[in-house]
Amino acid sequence: MRFEGTSNYVATEDLRIAVNAAVTLQRPLLVKGEPGTGKTVLAQEIANALDAPLIEWNIKSTTKAQQGLYEYDAVSRLRDSQLGDERVKDIANYIRRGKVWEAFESPKRPVLLIDEIDKADIEFPNDLLQELDRMEFHVYETGQLVKAKQRPIILITSNNEKELPDAFLRRCFFHYIQFPDxxxxxxxxxxxxxxxxxxxxxxxxxxxxxxxxxxxxxxxxxxxxxxxxxxxxxxxxxxxxxxxxxxxxxxxxxxxxxxxxxxxxxxxxxxxxxxxxxxx
The missing domain is CATH 1.10.8 (Helicase, Ruva Protein; domain 3)
Structure with missing residues (x-):
C-alpha cells in the first residue's frame, strides 16, 4: 500500500514520502501548514488512493478525548428508568461509540482523520497517547476491552494554534506542508x-x-x-x-x-x- 497522489490531488514528493513513511512506521502522521493548504483533503485522497474507508473526527474547542473512544449517556438511562423502559437493565444500550472505536472495529483498514487537534484543550493529545499506542481501550461501564482489528492509518492535522506536547509529538511522524510554489x-x-x-x-x-x-x-x-x-x-x-x-x-x-x-x-x-x- 503506497500513496502516490491521485488525479484530484497534487501531492509533492516530500508529502508522498511522509505519508508512506507514516504508514510503514505505523505512526500517526501529524500534518501542519497554513489553513487552506489541503491538510483535510489529504486524508480523503489517501483513503481514495488506498481504497480505504475514511472516518473523520472533527475537533472543536469543547471536544474531549474520551468522546473519541465512547460516551456513556447517563441522562438517557435515567429518563428511561423513570419511564420503565426495559433497556435500562443493560448499560451497553447507553454506550455511544466514538470515532476511534469505529476505526478500531472497522472490518477494513480505515483512514482515521483527527482534524484540527490544536483546537482542543492542551491535555487532549496526551489523553489519547495510550489508546493510540496500544490500539486498545477499556469500556469501564461494561468491562469490555475494545482492541483494533488492524491498526488504522491515522492522519492528524494542526493549524499551529497551540503547541502540542512533546510526548505526543514523539509518537508521530511529522510533516509541514509548505505553501505551493x-x-x-x-x-x-x-x-x-x-x-x-x-x-x-x-x-x-x-x-x-x-x-x-x-x-x-x-x-x-x-x-x-x-x-x-x-x-x-x-x-x-x-x-x-x-x-x-x-x-x-x-x-x-x-x-x-x-x-x-x-x-x-x-x-x-x-x-x-x-x-x-x-x-x-
Missing amino acids: EQTMRDIVEVHYPGIKNRLLNQALSIFYSVRDVSGLKKKPSTSELLDWIKLLLNEDIDLETLRETDPTKTIPPLHGALLKNEQDVHLFQRLAFMARGQR
Missing part, C-alpha cells in the same frame, strides 16, 4: 479547472502571489481561496486586460472578496490604491 500551484489549478487558458492562469497567479507578498496582511490568501477566485473569474468572464491592469500595490483586485477575508486587509489595499493614485 508557482509551478505546483499551476498544477493544482489545472486539476480543478482543466483547459483553463494559459494567459489567464499566468495573470491570475501573478496577482495572487503579489497579494500574498504585500507587507502587513493579516491573513494571506490560501490555495482554496485562489481556487474560489479563479472560479469567479471564469464565471464572470473577467476580461484578461482588466487583470493585466491590476497591480495589488496600486489597485484592489477584481472580486477581491474571494482573496481578502477581513476588513483590515481590504482597507490596506484601499490605502495602497489611494496612495498610488496620489503619486500619479
Whole structure:
C-alpha cells in the first residue's frame, strides 16, 4: 500500500514520502501548514488512493478525548428508568461509540482523520497517547476491552494554534506542508479547472502571489481561496486586460472578496490604491 497522489490531488514528493513513511512506521502522521493548504483533503485522497474507508473526527474547542473512544449517556438511562423502559437493565444500550472505536472495529483498514487537534484543550493529545499506542481501550461501564482489528492509518492535522506536547509529538511522524510554489500551484489549478487558458492562469497567479507578498496582511490568501477566485473569474468572464491592469500595490483586485477575508486587509489595499493614485 503506497500513496502516490491521485488525479484530484497534487501531492509533492516530500508529502508522498511522509505519508508512506507514516504508514510503514505505523505512526500517526501529524500534518501542519497554513489553513487552506489541503491538510483535510489529504486524508480523503489517501483513503481514495488506498481504497480505504475514511472516518473523520472533527475537533472543536469543547471536544474531549474520551468522546473519541465512547460516551456513556447517563441522562438517557435515567429518563428511561423513570419511564420503565426495559433497556435500562443493560448499560451497553447507553454506550455511544466514538470515532476511534469505529476505526478500531472497522472490518477494513480505515483512514482515521483527527482534524484540527490544536483546537482542543492542551491535555487532549496526551489523553489519547495510550489508546493510540496500544490500539486498545477499556469500556469501564461494561468491562469490555475494545482492541483494533488492524491498526488504522491515522492522519492528524494542526493549524499551529497551540503547541502540542512533546510526548505526543514523539509518537508521530511529522510533516509541514509548505505553501505551493508557482509551478505546483499551476498544477493544482489545472486539476480543478482543466483547459483553463494559459494567459489567464499566468495573470491570475501573478496577482495572487503579489497579494500574498504585500507587507502587513493579516491573513494571506490560501490555495482554496485562489481556487474560489479563479472560479469567479471564469464565471464572470473577467476580461484578461482588466487583470493585466491590476497591480495589488496600486489597485484592489477584481472580486477581491474571494482573496481578502477581513476588513483590515481590504482597507490596506484601499490605502495602497489611494496612495498610488496620489503619486500619479
